[in-house]
Amino acid sequence: LVQPWLQKWLQDERMRSLSEGTGWLFIAWVFGRDAVFGALAAHMVEEVQTNAEGQCLDKSGNLIPSNYMPPGILGKCPHPVSILILKPFPENVLKIRLATIRKLLDSPYSQIQVYELASKAADHLLFPNGTVCQLDNDPACDALVYGSVTISLVKEGLWPKKAAEDIYCSVAKVAGMISSVKVFDLPGYTDHTYCGKRNYAEDVLTILRGIPNPILDSHKVHMKVQRGETLESSISGLKMRTKMFFDATHFERRCQ
Numbered sequence: 001l002v003q004p005w006l007q008k009w010l011q012d013e014r015m016r017s018l019s020e021g022t023g024w025l026f027i028a029w030v031f032g033r034d035a036v037f038g039a040l041a042a043h044m045v046e047e048v049q050t051n052a053e054g055q056c057l058d059k060s061g062n063l064i065p066s067n068y069m070p071p072g073i074l075g076k077c078p079h080p081v082s083i084l085i086l087k088p089f090p091e092n093v094l095k096i097r098l099a100t101i102r103k104l105l106d107s108p109y110s111q112i113q114v115y116e117l118a119s120k121a122a123d124h125l126l127f128p129n130g131t132v133c134q135l136d137n138d139p140a141c142d143a144l145v146y147g148s149v150t151i152s153l154v155k156e157g158l159w160p161k162k163a164a165e166d167i168y169c170s171v172a173k174v175a176g177m178i179s180s181v182k183v184f185d186l187p188g189y190t191d192h193t194y195c196g197k198r199n200y201a202e203d204v205l206t207i208l209r210g211i212p213n214p215i216l217d218s219h220k221v222h223m224k225v226q227r228g229e230t231l232e233s234s235i236s237g238l239k240m241r242t243k244m245f246f247d248a249t250h251f252e253r254r255c256q
């Protein structure tokens, strides 16, 4: 029914979906547009925020209406495939977001911990001279690196140490904070630039590249059904998609 003008309606869907927000997740879900759904889901992991109640907020801090997220939609949908996908999506986004923030924080926190360990245990096997600096065991080098990292974190509100659960802003925001950690160089003739971790932006990039996509196999099955690529969907899917299409256009109007 909607196929003849679906392509026109979804023109530039990838670009529009990323700029216009989570409403497109619903649209992509309804029409089984798996590429857009996957890209937007990955984007969500980096952009969503939370609050003290653990709710999911968009980039602008608005509450994401859960009844227009795939699990909520499917909750009202009698389709049997929906039973498989009632839970995972938002939970998965928030779970991956939390794990990513934990990894981002751990990048400077683990470095600070190394310096604290060295200063507390002069006879430690790794730090026999009581310094992380192995060049000339200069305590000033340790103090400068330790001070540089902690001061950078204080500026961002991330020191004293914070738990990932207590951070409500997005992965993208935390990534920016950690990337901005700057370690100053010790003045003098000796090159201490290899003492301690220096390039936090590189660490952040590696972590961001390793973020898993929140889409599950059950979501992929749903996409196939929506595209009419299964026998089941060819029999019963048309009626459901038509209804969802009208819901989607209504929702898009609400988002404008």
Ligand SMILES: [Zn+2]
Residues within 6 Å of the ligand: 133, 134, 135, 136, 138, 141, 142, 192, 195
């Ligand atoms: Zn050094």
